[in-house]
Amino acid sequence: MENQFQLTNSKEIIAYLAQQFPNCFTIEGEAKPLKIGIFQDILSQIDSNELLSKTKLRVALRAYTMSWRYLYCIKEGEYRVDLDGNNNDIITKEQMEHAQQQLKESKDKAKARAKEKRKSSKAPVKKPRALKIGDFVKLSLGNKPVKGQIIKLEKEHIKVKVGSGMELTVKPEHIITK
Template sequence: MQSQLTNSKEIIVYLAQQFPNCFTLDGEAKPLKIGIFQDILLHLENNDLLSKTKLRVALRAYTISWRYLYSIKEGLYRVDLDGNPTDVITKEQMEHAQQLLKDSKQKAKERFKQREKEKTKNSRSPLKKVKALQLGDFVKVQLGNKLLKVQIINIEKEHIKVKVGSGMELMVKPEHIINR
């Protein structure tokens, strides 16, 4: 007995293998017949690989993908499991798909901006640190997970030479210095 498919991507790959004229993994997606979920259930009646819930989730992921939403154009035919044309896409359906696509792109843009903002916030600006540092200053250096108290003995363009309490000297990058 085969194990049940649980991952949406695995389920879509399986559906593309079972119904190659309907589901595609590459290139332009085909608009699916409304009610295709029921058709799949009927076709795979005695199949233990798919749960209804996982299938529904996978179909949802497939139909809200940008690739799929781009395929929803007024006047094109939706396809059944064999790739045969069924109903025609209406203007309202196309506009709905375009709105979903626009909203999804906006959310992605906002997530990207947020990640960039967090990166900027979390990264220490080495230029500001280097300008504020002076020979003889005591600072902390990030070494792995530890902070080490050191004294600055030389400042170069890309490295700062520091001395540890034991007398050992290290070359460190400015981004590893914590100047508090």
């Protein structure tokens, strides 16, 4: 019967490669520039059908070589390494510039995603002026909104009494008007 266990995600595959080829792959610390054509070398060294598919190996290698940690290690004049950690080709200026460009683009995308996430996670700010004491509202405090009644409006906070009798002081962005 065929082996049912297969490595499926990139992290598992890279961890496996780091275990099999510790002089080439690392999980932590500074990465080493990989020899061009390392994919074929890996296929010739391991029985890929048993543990991982070629497609998943390719995806994992792509993730590894596009990581910031890896892109930082691509420096002109440094040697690329083979599976045994032996020096191979020297990194050219063009290869280094390409890696730096990839790193810059990746960082810019990450910055844009973080900005978009912050922007979308902020609920629209409700101004306390639109609310008045005695209004029934819902509070966004966790997974489920909590019902409450406004008992005091302050400059930057709103005091709300919830069903259990507890009084909470919240920011306006946590108020969902009914």
